[in-house]
Amino acid sequence: MATNRLRWGHCILSDFRKTKSMFYLPEGVIYLDGNSLGPLPKAAQAYVSRAIQDEWGEMLIRAWNDAHWMELSTGVGDRIGSLIGAEKGHVVMGDTLSIKVYQALASALEMRRDRKVILTDNGNFPSDLYMAQGLVKSLDQGHEIRCVNPENVMDNIDESVAVMMLTEVDYRTGRKHDMLALTEKARSCDVVTVWDLAHSAGAVPVDVAAAKVDFAVGCTYKYLNGGPGSPAFIYVAPAHACTVRPALSGWLGHEAPFNFDLDYRPGTGIERMRVGTPPVIALKILESALDIWDQVKMADVRKKSITLSNLFIAEIEARCPDLHLASPRSSDQRGSQVSFEFKNGYAAMRACIDRGVIGDYRAPDIMRFGFTPLYIDEEDVMAAVDVIEDVITNRRWDAPEYQIRARVT
Amino acid sequence: MATNRLRWGHCILSDFRKTKSMFYLPEGVIYLDGNSLGPLPKAAQAYVSRAIQDEWGEMLIRAWNDAHWMELSTGVGDRIGSLIGAEKGHVVMGDTLSIKVYQALASALEMRRDRKVILTDNGNFPSDLYMAQGLVKSLDQGHEIRCVNPENVMDNIDESVAVMMLTEVDYRTGRKHDMLALTEKARSCDVVTVWDLAHSAGAVPVDVAAAKVDFAVGCTYKYLNGGPGSPAFIYVAPAHACTVRPALSGWLGHEAPFNFDLDYRPGTGIERMRVGTPPVIALKILESALDIWDQVKMADVRKKSITLSNLFIAEIEARCPDLHLASPRSSDQRGSQVSFEFKNGYAAMRACIDRGVIGDYRAPDIMRFGFTPLYIDEEDVMAAVDVIEDVITNRRWDAPEYQIRARVT
Numbered sequence: 040m041a042t043n044r045l046r047w048g049h050c051i052l053s054d055f056r057k058t059k060s061m062f063y064l065p066e067g068v069i070y071l072d073g074n075s076l077g078p079l080p081k082a083a084q085a086y087v088s089r090a091i092q093d094e095w096g097e098m099l100i101r102a103w104n105d106a107h108w109m110e111l112s113t114g115v116g117d118r119i120g121s122l123i124g125a126e127k128g129h130v131v132m133g134d135t136l137s138i139k140v141y142q143a144l145a146s147a148l149e150m151r152r153d154r155k156v157i158l159t160d161n162g163n164f165p166s167d168l169y170m171a172q173g174l175v176k177s178l179d180q181g182h183e184i185r186c187v188n189p190e191n192v193m194d195n196i197d198e199s200v201a202v203m204m205l206t207e208v209d210y211r212t213g214r215k216h217d218m219l220a221l222t223e224k225a226r227s228c229d230v231v232t233v234w235d236l237a238h239s240a241g242a243v244p245v246d247v248a249a250a251k252v253d254f255a256v257g258c259t260y261k262y263l264n265g266g267p268g269s270p271a272f273i274y275v276a277p278a279h280a281c282t283v284r285p286a287l288s289g290w291l292g293h294e295a296p297f298n299f300d301l302d303y304r305p306g307t308g309i310e311r312m313r314v315g316t317p318p319v320i321a322l323k324i325l326e327s328a329l330d331i332w333d334q335v336k337m338a339d340v341r342k343k344s345i346t347l348s349n350l351f352i353a354e355i356e357a358r359c360p361d362l363h364l365a366s367p368r369s370s371d372q373r374g375s376q377v378s379f380e381f382k383n384g385y386a387a388m389r390a391c392i393d394r395g396v397i398g399d400y401r402a403p404d405i406m407r408f409g410f411t412p413l414y415i416d417e418e419d420v421m422a423a424v425d426v427i428e429d430v431i432t433n434r435r436w437d438a439p440e441y442q443i444r445a446r447v448t
Numbered sequence: 449m450a451t452n453r454l455r456w457g458h459c460i461l462s463d464f465r466k467t468k469s470m471f472y473l474p475e476g477v478i479y480l481d482g483n484s485l486g487p488l489p490k491a492a493q494a495y496v497s498r499a500i501q502d503e504w505g506e507m508l509i510r511a512w513n514d515a516h517w518m519e520l521s522t523g524v525g526d527r528i529g530s531l532i533g534a535e536k537g538h539v540v541m542g543d544t545l546s547i548k549v550y551q552a553l554a555s556a557l558e559m560r561r562d563r564k565v566i567l568t569d570n571g572n573f574p575s576d577l578y579m580a581q582g583l584v585k586s587l588d589q590g591h592e593i594r595c596v597n598p599e600n601v602m603d604n605i606d607e608s609v610a611v612m613m614l615t616e617v618d619y620r621t622g623r624k625h626d627m628l629a630l631t632e633k634a635r636s637c638d639v640v641t642v643w644d645l646a647h648s649a650g651a652v653p654v655d656v657a658a659a660k661v662d663f664a665v666g667c668t669y670k671y672l673n674g675g676p677g678s679p680a681f682i683y684v685a686p687a688h689a690c691t692v693r694p695a696l697s698g699w700l701g702h703e704a705p706f707n708f709d710l711d712y713r714p715g716t717g718i719e720r721m722r723v724g725t726p727p728v729i730a731l732k733i734l735e736s737a738l739d740i741w742d743q744v745k746m747a748d749v750r751k752k753s754i755t756l757s758n759l760f761i762a763e764i765e766a767r768c769p770d771l772h773l774a775s776p777r778s779s780d781q782r783g784s785q786v787s788f789e790f791k792n793g794y795a796a797m798r799a800c801i802d803r804g805v806i807g808d809y810r811a812p813d814i815m816r817f818g819f820t821p822l823y824i825d826e827e828d829v830m831a832a833v834d835v836i837e838d839v840i841t842n843r844r845w846d847a848p849e850y851q852i853r854a855r856v857t
Contacts, residue, residue, distance in 0.1 A: 063505045072509045079505040087496050087729075095676060096472045096488040099806060100481045108676060135724025137698035138547060145586055161710055166699035166724065169712035173697030177554055177587065186710065211708075260725065267504060267517060267728035288582030289546035290575035299620075299811060301570055301595065303578035315544025315575065316669065319676035320496075321727055397508060402708060 054335055055343065058413040061331045062264075069423045071398045074238060074376045074409030077264030082327040090323040111322045112291075112313055118329045119263070119272045122337060123236060123255065124246030126277055131309045132325075133317060136237060136258040136271040138287070140204075141170045142312060143254035143273060145286030147202040147231040148174075148182065150253075150279070154201035155182045158230070162189040162209040167235055171204065189214060193221060200230045207245070208238035208374030211401050213366040215243065215374050222250045237261060240272075242344070242375035242411075244337045247274055254279075262375065262411060263332070265325035273312050280308040289314030331413060343412035345370040347420050348377050351408065354424040355379060359431045365405055376409045386441035387430055394435070396426040463744055464752060467822040470740045471673075478832045480807040483647060483785045483818030486673030491736040499732040520731045521700075521722055527738045528672070528681045531746060532645060532664065533655030535686055540718045541734075542726060545646060545667040545680040547696070549613075550579045551721060552663035552682060554695030556611040556640040557583075557591065559662075559688070563610035564591045567639070571598040571618040576644055580613065598623060602630060609639045616654070617647035617783030620810050622775040624652065624783050631659045646670060649681075651753070651784035651820075653746045656683055663688075671784065671820060672741070674734035682721050689717040698723030740822060752821035754779040756829050757786050760817065763833040764788060768840045774814055785818045795850035796839055803844070805835040 063079040064070060070078055094106040103109050116130035123130075134142075144157070157171055168186065175182040187195050189209065196203060203225045208215050218234060225232050233254040239245050241262030247255045255274040259265035275283055285305055290296045291313040294304040305311035349370060355362055362379040381387055381404060388400040398408040410420070430436055472488040473479060479487055503515040512518050521541045529539035543551075553566070566580055577595065584591040596604050598618065605612060612634045617624050627643060634641050642663040648654050650671030656664045664683040668674035684692055694714055699705045700722040703713040714720035758779060764771055771788040790796055790813060797809040807817040819829070839845055 063501070065506050065508070068508070070508055076509045078508060079500060083500055084497065087500065088493065091488060091492055091496065091675075092472070097474050099474070099477070099479055099487060100485045100808065101801070101806070102676070134543060134547065135698070137724035138543065138696065141696060165702075165708045165710060168710055169697045169699055169702060172712050173695050176693070177695045179589070258725070266500070267511070268725045268730070271724070284585070286582050286586045287547065287550060288578045289544070290578055293578060297811070299574045301574060301577055303581050315546035315680075316667070316677045318727055318730055320733065321677075321730055324729065392510070397510070399509065402706070
């Protein structure tokens with residue numbers, strides 16, 4: 040039995056060695072910012088070359104049929120769906136996450152026309168709040184955006200709320216909502232739920248079907264490694280997929296786009312959440328990234344992410360007492376990133392980056408580090424801590440070149 | 449003087465030989481569907497490789513600053529702007545055309561809150577109508593979409609109209625609106641104008657500044673050759689750029705996106721029309737296509753497009769009497785495509801494509817051919833007519849394999 044377990048453990052480790060080998064990781068860099076932009080899958084170039092030369096170049100317009108470009112949005116959607124527990128045929132790709140938030144929220148609000156409150160929290164990604172603010176202003180129907188502290192969301196779910204719109208994992212601190220419990224309470228009050236999985240998909244196990252969420256949205260350039268500006272996704276629960284009205288009613292969501300009728304009729308199921316012409320090349324790159332996800336199980340990724348994060352926290356706290364943990368200490372309440380407060384965080388992060396440890400900074404004083412088992416291992420964590428300790432202990436951040444603020448994404 | 453003119457004429461011809469050499473055009477194909485998807489610029493591969501390997505791969509997250517990814521949307525926007533007569537700093541890239549239509553229309557409607565009519569025509573691309581229908585339904589403010597025949601638009605412009613939303617060049621027939629005259633009348637009635645340039649940008653000279661249009665939108669995968677699903681653009685006139693409220697208020701349109709404030713404040717000028725994270729790789733491919741546009745003047749492109757179109761019309765009418773011109777006969781009233789009605793148009797187009805002449809088909813009976821001087825010349829036109837004549841005269845279309853309908857984009 041013990042041998043068996045060891046063998047399993049070995050298999051999991053060797054899988055991550057394999058996944059690590061499938062990324063291009065620059066020499067001398069430890070990349071702890073995959074929570075912002077995942078690294079390059081080595082196969083991406085080949086995927087792009089094929090798409091560009093063999094499909095676009097050779098087939099030209101015929102590629103929409105012959106290379107199945109038209110089915111890419113749902114085909115890739117299903118692959119993402121399998122990472123977030125979606126039923127097959129209920130995820131579609133396209134647009135950016137902000138647009139997908141708008142699309143989900145606009146549809147959700149129409150499902151509860153008698154209620155006017157959008158419940159959200161101040162740990163939500165600002166763009167989600169901005170899109171909601173823009174929508175509410177356009178609608179001019181007296182909606183209120185009730186933006187509470189994350190810990191107060193549960194108590195604010197009641198029969199006055201039309202839609203609960205939350206990001207599961209806080210982009211700043213990694214604090215993770217209890218999606219199951221919050222969604223359950225929302226359902227008991229007939230509140231429609233919209234979950235943003237930007238820092239969840241590929242970071243923590245998600246099961247939208249089991250949690251019975253109504254809408255979920257997310258981006259693919261963070262933990263999923265789809266490349267800069269890769270397309271977003273939207274999930275609509277089977278119960279609503281054929282009844283929801285698409286507010287962004289574009290031609291590719293039409294029942295028969297190539298009939299070119301003058302009146303919109305929504306397509307079947309998730310197809311209606313398509314809007315415009317799909318970003319073919321970006322979807323091909325994303326496919327190369329999803330091939331790597333085929334190598335692993337999400338439960339193993341989660342387990343290793345916790346191991347790496349806990350190791351990082353323990354080492355930093357032991358060696359850098361000036362840094363204060365800004366993330367929940369309990370791994371149950373954390374996504375796949377760890378944040379520390381440090382009053383010279385901006386300069387310190389610049390100094391770390393200069394020394395090959397790439398994390399990022401979020402105002403006002405957060406140093407943020409993402410732990411992504413597909414290509415980060417214990418050795419990387421220990422090497423990163425060495426650099427951070429040097430930067431903090433020897434005040435490397437206190438050099439003039441690190442005081443000038445540049446925009447950090 | 450005659451010599452001079454000849455020399456100029458020669459220069460123009462040699463420019464188009466050069467531009468033709470900058471595209472990958474498959475052996476044995478005459479591509480008359482650049483009005484739907486432009487062909488592959490040979491330099492695209494190198495642009496993508498650089499972006500993927502040297503920027504994403506090597507720089508990782510740092511590329512947003514170090515490779516200037518964050519400025520791509522406005523930088524490329526200005527290059528598109530120069531092709532449509534926009535003032536510098538008033539075009540920005542992003543999203544799909546359908547989203548850009550929604551964005552422009554939603555903003556435009558708010559500029560005339562006292563009026564409820566959206567004037568459009570039934571030659572508009574259906575997705576524009578669909579997006580308007582979706583928006584009107586969401587707003588629920590009693591807006592009416594007045595969809596008239598194209599020739600009746602002028603007579604329907606009056607003080608009841610809030611927004612006139614038109615596509616300049618009809619996707620089916622190539623019929624071209626008089627943008628200058630229609631916009632002038634609209635302005636005289638305080639009607640806000642939204643022009644869709646999908647079949648105009650790169651096809652005909654456009655001067656949005658001279659015409660004083662309020663909003664213009666377009667896609668880049670047709671005449672501009674940006675590749676399948678390449679990003680769209682939006683133009684906002686200087687008079688409104690700093691006052692318009694962005695309905696799609698995403699974080700990259702925020703005055704200070706990286707402050708992560710909880711409240712939206714629109715960015716300066718055209719920046720506020722940005723929504724989500726830009727599609728970096730697609731923008732890089734588009735740059736390779738715009739390098740080709742740097743080789744030519746739009747007036748020369750138009751002149752040659754008319755020459756090619758007129759040659760095609762004359763030859764087809766002389767040799768294929770069963771085909772009836774569906775496009776305006778006068779080149780002044782036509783974009784850069786020519787359409788013919790033929791009751792077996794679908795099968796005939798399949799037969800032409802099988803014989804290397806790629807045009808496309810639009811229901812119910814339109815055979816559509818695009819004339820794109822960057823890579824199509826007189827020889828191509830004559831060779832294409834030979835094939836079409838063979839297909840029609842010898843009833844090549846009347847073969848069983850051409851009767852089965854497949855989806856043609």
